[in-house]
Each structure stands twice: as C-alpha cells, then as structure tokens.
Amino acid sequence: MLVKRYISEGLAHFSYLVADQGQATVIDPRRDVVVYLDEAAAGGFHIDHVLETHRNEDYLVGSCEIESITGAEIFHADSQWDYQYGFPAEEGQIWWVGRLKIQAIATPGHTPGSMSYLLYDPDGNPWMIFTGDALFSGDVGRVDLMGQNRLEEMAGLLYDSLFTKILPLGDGIIICPAHGSGSVCGAGINDRTWTTIGMERKNNPKLQVDSKEDFIKTHAQMLERPPYFKKMEQLNVEGPPILGKLPWLRPMLPNAFSEAGQEALVLDTRDQISFGSAHLAGSLALWSDTLPKFAGWFLPYHQPIVMINDQLSHERILRMLIRMGFDNLSGYLKGGVLNWSWAGKQLEKVEIISVSAFYQTVNNDPDIFVLDVRSADQPWDDGIPQGVHIPLTQLKDNLSEVPKDKRVYIICTRGNRSMTAASLLMNQGYQDIVVLIGGLTAWQAYLRNEV
C-alpha cells in the first residue's frame, strides 16, 4: 500500500497517489505526470482512476495526460461546467483501490461543485480526506472566484461544507489538501505538512468563528487574481493539450539567442544579486525560486519565451512553466550571461544598495523616492516611512505615480519583487533605479542588530 504526496514547487500544489494491490488512483495530478507513472511502475500499480477536487484555476490538471497513457477514467467535480472529458463525480460515489475505498463528499464553497474524497483504511475505517481547496492547514479556500455577486453565497456554502460535512468526520481524520504554504490559493496556509481535523478544528484561525454569519463576514473577501487564472479555468474544462513528454529546450549560443530575443520575451530567472550585476537589455527578472508566483502575472501565452538561468537544471524552470500552460518556452542562453559577455555583447546593470548604505541614505535625505512593491495583502505600516505603495502586480497600471526624473529606490519584503519591478521600469525607460538588496527583511534585521 502507498499513500504519497507530491509537491509542485512554487505553486505549493499538492497531489496524491493512493495505491494498493495493483491499483492506483491519482488525486489532482499536475501536468507533468511522469512522477506518478514512475512510482506506479516501480510498485506494479496500474492507475485506473483520476479524481479532481474542483476546477483548478492556478495550474493545468494532468488528468487527460494520465488518461492518454494508462487509459485511466477521470472523474471531475464542478460538473455544472461544460467539461469536455471524463465523468462527473457524484456525491456519495465510491471507487476502490485494492482494499481501500474512496468516497466522494460534496464540499462546495471554493467552487460551486467542489468535491472532497474520503479514503478508508484497509479495515474500512475513515482515514484521510482529500479536501482540495476547501480546507488547508491553517486556512480555508478562497470564495471570490465566482465574483463579487456570489461572494457571500459561496462563503455560506463553504461554511456548511466545513462545519456540517468535514469537521464532523472526527478529529482523528488526516487532512490532505490541494495546497501548502506559499500557494496563491490561501495566504494563511501554514507549513504543518501533515494535519488532522482535530488540529484544524483547534488551531485553524478561519474555523474559530461563532456562527455562519461570523464566518461569512470575515471570510467573504475579494482577493488578487492573477490574469492567467482565466486561461487555466478554460483549459481545465476543455482538457489541457496533451504533452506526451517534456518539450525540448534549445540551447542557444549568444548570436542565436540574440536573434531569438528579437521576437521572444527574454526571461531571466537568476536572483537579484546576479540580475542587478549584469543582465541583457530588455529582459524580465523573475527569480526561479518564486517564479510560479509571478509567471501568471507577467509572462505571455502568445509570444515565444527564451530563458537565462544560472542553475544547472533548465528542466526545473520548464516544468514550472508547463504546469501553468506556458508551452512557449523554447530555449535558453547556453553558458549564461558569462558566455554572453565573452561574445563581447552589451550588458546592463541595476544599481543595488546594501542595507547599511540605504539606512544612511534614508536618514540623510528625507526626500528620496521609495517605491514599496510588496503585495496588497501586506501590512503596509512596517516599511520605510517614505514608501509609496504600489504592489508589483499593479505597477504597470500605475506608472504615473513613479517619477522618471528622480532616482527610484525600490523595496519589498526580500528583494525579489523589487528586481522584477526594476526590470519592468527599465523596460519602460526608467534609468535611475536602485534596489535594496534583501528588502525589508534585511532592513528590519539591520535595525535589530544595530540597536
């Protein structure tokens, strides 16, 4: 028997393989499905079924990909939408994985047709529940995806799902949600990697409410919504294009890369230190470690993408983008920026400032322009007093607030968003930009150290 969780880096998406006695079921697979296939092959399990907890909005689901290989039957939730593949999962429906029973429980709220799946142990006792985006460790699903109009309705549905269907299953049940800490699907998700109904009942802040009204009042909120969600929602109903295998990434020497970059977007996945030091004119800074968080905001679906990446694994980036439907990443600069420099080609820099120098600058010159690009849900008052707040994701629409004739100091929580902001501004013609390396994390630590 095997119950295994797979974590998609950056998206913090959790998927699961449940296997017993030659059979296997995957819950909410990601699109690059080789991990499930390899595990199943190693254990001698045949993947018969794929279960989806809801129409996912933040990644492309791999159900059709698995079906194309093993012939698995797909069961999807949210059958109110016009699915072009698989079968609808019905409330109470049962599947078997060897000795293990799985049962569908309708838990709407995040989407109108969200399903949870209750797994029983070999002796027939309720054991684990796959809650999708209904219930996380430390948070519950967002309810704003149906729009402002249905906000309270959806929050009410979620309340009922949580308090009348999931929690009554008993404290001892293990919860297997669709996301972990770092997901755009729940800012409050913590990293208690395994959790139970008992622990959530006691410790999940969203469940500490007096009444349904109370829950609706506090939880019915519109949140930021990356533009790529729309694409994911559409493709996840249509059935995402079948990959078969990962696309080939073409290594390009500087001249070829230069030519490709005429048409393609140049994505630079290196960190703030490297990008600041030397980068290609016109490139977009999106650090690999947080790439999935921002790719959906800034990358195009209808333009080729070529990449600069100083890690050994180009495939890591490819997988991240493929999971979000960016099948248009076509190649990378072989040898990276050093190779570009050896070809005698032009390099740009973004000035970076270390925290001690910035401290002096701020203290000496109260009139400096500080652009704070932290996310909208950040508590704003702990930044630099001078900070003008424009979340990174809203920067392009608010350029008028950023002076072109003044040095612009950019800050954020850790420095990564700042460098992305810097690359966006430079591509808009801004020239005098300085990024605080390490961001407010560095700032606050510096203040603590100094005192």
Place this chain on the structure above:
Amino acid sequence: MLVKRYISEGLAHFSYLVADQGQATVIDPRRDVVVYLDEAAAGGFHIDHVLETHRNEDYLVGSCEIESITGAEIFHADSQWDYQYGFPAEEGQIWWVGRLKIQAIATPGHTPGSMSYLLYDPDGNPWMIFTGDALFSGDVGRVDLMGQNRLEEMAGLLYDSLFTKILPLGDGIIICPAHGSGSVCGAGINDRTWTTIGMERKNNPKLQVDSKEDFIKTHAQMLERPPYFKKMEQLNVEGPPILGKLPWLRPMLPNAFSEAGQEALVLDTRDQISFGSAHLAGSLALWSDTLPKFAGWFLPYHQPIVMINDQLSHERILRMLIRMGFDNLSGYLKGGVLNWSWAGKQLEKVEIISVSAFYQTVNNDPDIFVLDVRSADQPWDDGIPQGVHIPLTQLKDNLSEVPKDKRVYIICTRGNRSMTAASLLMNQGYQDIVVLIGGLTAWQAYLRNEV
C-alpha cells in the same frame, strides 16, 4: 521544514528525520545512515541531535554512526541500563529543531525506560508523537522482554503510558511509531501507514479494553524471541561498531566461491522456485524478501557468510544484514547459480509440488507425512488435516518428530519458510523432501477456485 519517515525493508523499522531552518534531529536511526545524511545535506540541515525511544532489540541503532560524522548529541531512553554513549533523555526534556519543539514523555512498558517524543508545530501546538514501541498502528508494544517475572508489571506500565499519557493528548495528534506492518515487534501492526490518536483510540484492538486489569490479562504474553535480540540489546547499550561506509562485497568466480564456502555459511537468498530447481549443496535458503525476519534465527555472528543472490542489488542484502549486526557477509557468487553450472559444478534440487498435484496426493494417500512449519502464533486448524506442526524456528530442536525414512511434504503460509525448512533438513541428511509451492495460500485459493 521536513518531517520524513524512512522504512527499513523487512524489519519494517520506521525512523524519522525532523528538520527546520538549518537544524535536524533523527529519531531511532538505523545503522546505514547515509539516507539521513543525504537528505540533510540536500536541504542544508545539520543533524544536531539523535533521539532514541528505547533500547532496541531487533536492529542496531545508528546513533553513534551519526555522531561520528556530524557530531550530533545522542539522547537515549532506558538509562537504567549502563549506556556507554550519549546522554539520558529525561521526562519533560526539550529540544529545538529550528522553530519546532520536541519534548520527552516517559512511556514505559515495552522497556522500563521507554520514551515518546512529542513534536510541536511551528506555532507551538502539539502535532506528532514518536511513540517508539509503545503504540503502533493497530497494535501496542510487546511487554515480555523483561521476562516472565515482570510480564504483568510491564503490561501495567504500558497501560498507564497509553491511557494516561498518550491518548489524552487528543485525537488529532499524528502517531509516528517505530515499526510498521511485518515487524517482529508486533504481529498485529496493520499497514495504515499514517495514523492518529483518534484512529487508534477507536480502531486499535488492543485499546478496546474495559480496565487496566483487562488490558494486562489479554496483553501480558510471552512471545517468540529470536536469538539475535540478545546481541542487539547488548550492542545497543555498548554502542554498535562504527561502519563509516558499507563494507566491500567481494565478487567470487565459482572456484573462489567454492573455496570460501568451505569455511563460510552459504546463504541463498533466491526464492523457493529457484532454490528448489538448483542450488549448492549445504546452502541455506532464506529468501531476500523475508530475510530480516529469519536472519536473526539462522545466521551466525562468528562465521563468515557468502551469498547467492539473483537480484541485481547485492547491496540490498548487505544493508539488511548490516542493520542486524551481521558484518560478516563477505562476498557473493558472481553470475549466480548459472555461472556455477557453467563451471561444471555440482547442483542439488528440492522437489517442489504444485497445488493441484498436492491436492490429489493428499486425497489419494491419507498417510503422507506433512510438516507444517508456520509460525507459532498462526491459527493451526486451517492447514492440511495431516499436518504435523513444528514452527520453522523450532525445527532444529524437534528433528526427532520428522521421520527420515519417509517422504516429507513441507507446507507453510506462502512457501518461503518451507524452503528454508527443506534446506535445514537436507543439511541434516534428509533426502526425500517435497515443498508445496505457494503454501497454504495456494491451497486455499485452489479450493476456492475448484468449488
């Protein structure tokens, strides 16, 4: 953050790595510690601490091995014994792993000084408990290790540990025991791979008792005790010899192997089908898939061991034996039994009989001698009517019950013990031996199919 379980195949021993923010703690490590070190290195964690839940009797603990590499401090339970390494863990003692607190809770019963370790989540809530051999999924620890005299005393201690210390922690707590299904430390352990206090409280048969007396009455039993336990108990107090790395296994061509076999025990790890068909005279049949269950009964500590193995991974067997202190495995027959045959050397066989032929034999000849070597805790009445019951582990001491002048049919649950029994008998001069391939599992399936 990382909480990861490692399963030692065959022993069904579970060990755990808990890691956060550059620090790591290992609970009950096995002796080949490279898995912990690799994981820690990959995540940038330094192993500061090793915690032992009790003096283990079924494998050599890897605590000193880790200490020799990372300098970790070792804390052991059972400090009533004369430990020659590490520090005693005290009731209530606290360790930190990054943001995670671990606290010792004395839970005697399996051994007099058994400890459990309660892990808190990053917010300070009780989260998981490492119960060692106190509480398993579906079973509780055996209480007979202190001998018949202290049987009831230990059972009483265990009752108190379970009912007054562990269960009151709350249903939502996740249980991380030291063994899973298949261990010699609990015949009733099931394979609900992750479990909680809530699930055990409801479903663990050993916890469904009315009173302490009831618990003691049903649970205070002497069980089979493999002879190697004594060696493990001694070395785990002294500190097992440091390995550094895995020993080198010498590949031997037939002539060299033949010479080595003069002095060494020849261990044949192939399955019943292969061993029956062709094997070396004098070799001992112990199938790799169940090797750790029987090695402690039949392998010597003070004689070299050489091996025949038809799987690709000789290292797999090496690891199994090293974990049990058999550092005397020195080499293997390169090319296996086929290579032996190509050298023109002698091969023996054990007659095997398939279930349909055996069915006819049993029906036609009520006087055949059937030796049933299933384990002592098996319900005996579902076998072959003629079966004479001598558990495999007691066979050597009961040879007088096995006739030398008659064909001996050997049966067991699946056929593996039978082949080991056959090899033992052949080495005692028995000549007319037949093994039922597939054992009683095949027999019962055959009867079902036929009806």
Place this chain on the structure above:
Amino acid sequence: MLVKRYISEGLAHFSYLVADQGQATVIDPRRDVVVYLDEAAAGGFHIDHVLETHRNEDYLVGSCEIESITGAEIFHADSQWDYQYGFPAEEGQIWWVGRLKIQAIATPGHTPGSMSYLLYDPDGNPWMIFTGDALFSGDVGRVDLMGQNRLEEMAGLLYDSLFTKILPLGDGIIICPAHGSGSVCGAGINDRTWTTIGMERKNNPKLQVDSKEDFIKTHAQMLERPPYFKKMEQLNVEGPPILGKLPWLRPMLPNAFSEAGQEALVLDTRDQISFGSAHLAGSLALWSDTLPKFAGWFLPYHQPIVMINDQLSHERILRMLIRMGFDNLSGYLKGGVLNWSWAGKQLEKVEIISVSAFYQTVNNDPDIFVLDVRSADQPWDDGIPQGVHIPLTQLKDNLSEVPKDKRVYIICTRGNRSMTAASLLMNQGYQDIVVLIGGLTAWQAYLRNEV
C-alpha cells in the same frame, strides 16, 4: 567536446553522440532516444543532425524520433531505396559539429549504399571513422543481404571499400563501428571495445587476405537471417512509428493476466533454472539476457504480448522489444510466478538435469535421444556423440525428426536455447523433456574437472 558511444544491450548495437560548442550529431540512433536527449540537454548541445550509415536490418533506427523532438535533419545512406524521410548523404558531403568536421565516405558492400563518416579533430586532422557495418573489431560486415545472386558482387564492393577507402586512412585512426561482440551482424566481432585501423589491419582475420579474389572466396557466404529483418528493413525506409515516450506496461494480477493470456503470447523472460522449476502452461521461454538474439525469430508482430519477468526492471525488456519494433508488449504478471502460485493457479515444469547426472545417463544408456539445438554456425563435433543437430531457429520446421514417444534430452551451449526449445516442444504436445542445465559449457567443464 564529447564523443560518446551507447551500447544497446543484447543487440550489441553501437550508436554515437558527437558534440561540440552547442551542437550535436547522432550516428545510427536507436529508437528509444532519451539517452541522447538527456546527454545533449545536460551538456547544452542541440542535436542538429542524425547520420545513418546504412539501412539497418536488425533494429529500428531512431532518426525520425529525434527529428520529431529537436527538428534535427536526417541524412541516410542507401538512397537507392525509396526513403520517406530525410535527405540522402552524398559521398564527400560535410557537416560541422562546433569545431569538428564530419565527412561522408561511400563504403558499399554490406548494403549497396553504405556510408562511413570520418570525424576530424578540432585541429582538422582525421580522427575517428564511423564505419557502420563495413568494418568491426575483428570482423567485417556480412554481404548476403542482397541475396545469393549479388553475393560476390557485394563482397567485391566491400573489399574495395575496406582496402581502398578505409585502411588507407592510416593506422592511427580510431574505428567506431555499429556493432560489438554478440551482434547477429557479425559472429566474429570481438570485444576489443575500442579499436583502430592499425589494430584491425594487423589482427582482423577477415583482412588477412592475399587478394580481392581471396576475400570474395572466403567471405561471400549466405548466413542465417532472422525473419524480423524484413520488417526492420521496410520500416527503416518508411520511417518507424514515432513513440514519443515509452508505452505503459500494465501490471496484471493473476486473474487479469490469465485472461490476457487467452489472446496474447505469454513471454517468460526468466532463466532456465526458474522456468524449468515452475512456469505457466503455454508460455514461451526467452531469457532476458539473450532476448534480443531470439525475439526476432519467435515473437509475433500482430498478437499482443504479455510478460513474466523476475527482474526488477520491466522497462529493460520493454526497451529491448521496442528497439525491434515489438510495440505490442502490453503488460506483465505483477508479483511473478510466486504470485501466480498464491492464486492457486496451475504451474508446469520442465525437468532439468545437472551435468553429473547427465554424464551417468549418457554413459549408461547409449540409446537416449539427445537434441542439440546450438546455432548452425557452431562446430558440431564437440557435442554429445548421440546428439541430433537441429538449430533452435530451425526446430519448428523439423519437428518430424524429434520423437514424441521418447524422452528428449535437449542440449545447447549454455542451456538457454535448450529451455526455449523445451517450451516450443511442450507447446507442440511433447511431454517427456529434460534440459541439461548449463549446456555443453557445463559438460566440458565437468569433463575437465573429472579428469
């Protein structure tokens, strides 16, 4: 820079990756091309070109597979045939791989349009030659593929290719042939894994001739030709079907396997010891270690194949078959023959005899029937005096020579062909079959040991 050889197990097919400065060329790729792609990706090389030395007859070439992934241009030899993909390679044509030049040299003989490719080092000196099936280490290509009519013509062409085009390149040139020891394309190929023109000129027995006439006289011979060659020849001109990824192998529990076996051929890849001991009725014995040698004789293209395999890697067998166009392997028996036995299902055996017992049998009973199934090109007179010689590949057409009313002892070189022969005979209704384990290798070693 990188020049790397890939060996396809069993077929002993050699393919090569040549890479420099971001570019790569593959010579004679096999069909499962992930090895080339992974290596190229790891080194940052783009595969621009695929070069074929000739129309291959013993495996499916992976050229189109690579083209489908990287867009490489394919150049094939033997353009006298009606190729449906790629471009013809012309005598003298040049390609560049970074700093490295590759030049085509027409070397007909094995096929009418065979090409060799001469690789120059970065300084422009001739360095290595990819000789395809023209010249091997210790042998030269067979010349019988165009039929008896053109036998001498082709031998003459090969002589000219070898003596007027390849050898004059100079002793220091390194030879990279398309096959190594064990290939059906040259019985005399030795395992001098790297060789040079100088070493072949001196040591290759086929090159020690006085004249073209001498060469033709000794080398113009019709050889055995496995029936699958025809399929390979056709598909390699048409372009083999694109795989994309390896097909999924379905693990099957005994009941499902039993059902599948109604329609499918059951291929048992275990060795003679295991197959003899217990196997499924009707199954075909083809040992994994020599599978590619015999698959083309005994496996069907238009019937599903299901497999029994006791090694961990089912993929290994899948790859072997895929390379020969057997895309019809669909699944395997999960848990192998042991699992089959536990389901109470029927098992058969083939009697095996060890060499000492066989020695006595032969000496005691001069009238026994011994079937010697060694290959046709074997020196026959070193076997058992009583041996009736029918090569395994001709057995089906010569069943009338094998008595059904007599015990049939089967021998071969090492015992593997014997077990295949045994399974073929059993499927034809033969019942009293005995296989000499270890074959004549064991026999001769036994005689040496005894004397």
Place this chain on the structure above:
Amino acid sequence: MLVKRYISEGLAHFSYLVADQGQATVIDPRRDVVVYLDEAAAGGFHIDHVLETHRNEDYLVGSCEIESITGAEIFHADSQWDYQYGFPAEEGQIWWVGRLKIQAIATPGHTPGSMSYLLYDPDGNPWMIFTGDALFSGDVGRVDLMGQNRLEEMAGLLYDSLFTKILPLGDGIIICPAHGSGSVCGAGINDRTWTTIGMERKNNPKLQVDSKEDFIKTHAQMLERPPYFKKMEQLNVEGPPILGKLPWLRPMLPNAFSEAGQEALVLDTRDQISFGSAHLAGSLALWSDTLPKFAGWFLPYHQPIVMINDQLSHERILRMLIRMGFDNLSGYLKGGVLNWSWAGKQLEKVEIISVSAFYQTVNNDPDIFVLDVRSADQPWDDGIPQGVHIPLTQLKDNLSEVPKDKRVYIICTRGNRSMTAASLLMNQGYQDIVVLIGGLTAWQAYLRNEV
C-alpha cells in the same frame, strides 16, 4: 570487459578502470574512490590491483584508499623515493585482469621513475598504453620538476622514452594519458579525447623534432609550479590520509557562519558577476569552474575553510578540494549571500565594467592603470596597450607595482582571474577596483563586432 576513463573536473586528471571476468585494476585513482568501487560492484569486478604511473604532484592518489577497502595490491612507479606503501613496479612486470595482460614499461622523463603500462587485448595483441605524464594528446610531460639542474637530463630521458619505447609500439595503439586539456601538467594538451600513437606521431607539436638535441632545446623549460605541489609530492610518497567517506559539510546560518569566518578563510566560489555584485568582506573569490587551477596557489592547509557557493552541489566543491588534500573545508553558508542579506549583515561589492564602457574609458583616458593578471605563459602583446602585467599567481609578491591611490582596472582572459585578483587586493586595503567583465575575450569579440 570494461575499459573506462574517469575525468576529475578542473584538474583534468584522467584515471582508468580496466576490468574483465571478475577482476579489475585501477590506474592512477583519485582520492574519492567511490566511482571505481561503484562501477566495480555493478559489474561484479573485484579490484585486485592499483597501478601508479608516477609520483603525482598535482593531486592525491587514491591507491591507499582503495587498498583499505578491497585489499588491492598497489604498485607504484618512482621507487627511487621512499614509499611507505605498496610495491615497486618493475620494468617488464606483468599483471592479469581476467584475459587481459598489462605490462610495465619504464618511461622516465617527467619523473625519474615514470612507468607506462601497456594493455593487451583478449587475443594478446598490444592495445592501449597508459602513459601517465609522459605523453598527452597534443603535448608531452613537463621535465622541470627535478629542478633547473636536471632539466636537460630529464628532457633527454623523456625523449628516449617517447622515441625509443612508446612510438615504436605502432601507430594503431590507443593512448590513455593521465591528463586532458586544462591540466596544469601540460598547457598544450588538446581535447582530442581519445588519441593514438599514430595521431600523436603526426600531429603532436612536441614530437615534430629533428633530433634529441632539438627536443631538449625546445622542451627543457622551467614552468610555474603551484606551491601545493610540494605537499602532494610528500603525501603521495607517505600515503595520503584515508578518508573512508567524504567529510560532512556543516550548513551554517548567517550568525554561525559569521563566527566561523573569524578564524576560517571564507572561500567564495561564485562567478565574477555574483561576487562583484555582493560578497562578504574579506572573502576570497575563486570561481568553482576553475577552482582546482587556483586552489593550490591561494588556499591554506592549516586554517579552516568555510564556503559560499550558489550551486546546488556543495559536494562538488568538497570533492575538488579533497582531491588536493584540502581536508579542512568544514562548512558553508546556508542560503548563500541572499540569506546573509536577509540577516541584515554587511555586503561589499567590486565594481564591474562592461566591455563597451571599458572601450570608451580606455579611449578617453590614456592614463588609466590597467592591471593584466593573465598567466605567465600567455602571449602578452594582445592585451590593452596600457596593461601592466603581473600574473595572478605573482600578484601578492608584486603589490608595490600596483598603486593604491589610483583606480585599478583589472583584466585577464575571461574575467575570472581578475575577480580573484580584486578580492586579493581588497583584502590588502585597495579600494578603487574595477573588473572588466568577460576579460579580453569580451574585448576582442567587441572589437570584431564593432569593425
């Protein structure tokens, strides 16, 4: 059979495993010997012998390491020195590896007792020669290690070894030298990865001489000699300390790293772009890709070393240093420089200038100070006209030539040495330093592009 070459990155050291029929021999093993052991274990080969071609001066030989594990017998050349392990290899001595013969041939010149080892194929024909540092692809061994006094004597010995012992073996013999392109043991070694006597005879520039005198005259030269050579020479005669396994690298959070750095040397292995942008005060810049070239010049043996490394594999660096006897690398900064910044700690930068800006600077201001730190054997006249030439390895001894009161522009071939020079100068109190990113490679490419 197996003949495999292992390349130690950076050192460009080649070692070899020769294996056949259960036996294996390693030639010139490196100190981290797991590659040989794993390969031998996978193929079922026992390593009986280790052969050394000479007393190595540029790395620690792994002979004793292998002996400690498999019990192999070690044979060393240069027995005129006082070896404390193994046996001397004698001219003409023979070893067997299965069917393969190896024979010692004395080929002095690089050292007084250098040996080559001639490998015969299974049929007994001379096949490959392991030439150590006598003969490389494109170069021959240096002859200056015995000092100026014996320079001509050693060159004469080498001439005789090459022209009377190696070359006469015949053009078809494959050469397996101890070093490839990039080694400090031969600046002219090219990357013709496999070569033959024929190819060297024709193409190796050092072999194109008219007479012994001619050879001595051109080849008898004193070359740069890294200070660590002395340590290697001593330990390779004594027998290097046995590792057993790789040492543990401690991951350190910023505070712990800061503390460790009080005493330890801080080695920063990131490239010029990252180091220039932000680094720790006092750290030494040695880029991982060329680390083995410079470690022996700048790292201490008697001071702990802690590391900053932005690649995933800290082990890669560890291996590089271990091979050179730097067993004092003890840990690394977890999370790298970003993590350091988030802790609010101080960061420094080195100004870098891109080639176009530098071009303007040079043209506008003929008085700038340009420090050219390319190696001593570089043709100096192709640099920047203003360049003052001080090879990196001689910089510390020539600080007086570098002004402290002026901006110092540093250039080299590709920019890496420049950044090391910059870090050395900063640690000497220099403050106004600018590094030309991409070095003269960028400069020359820029000029070509511009014209």
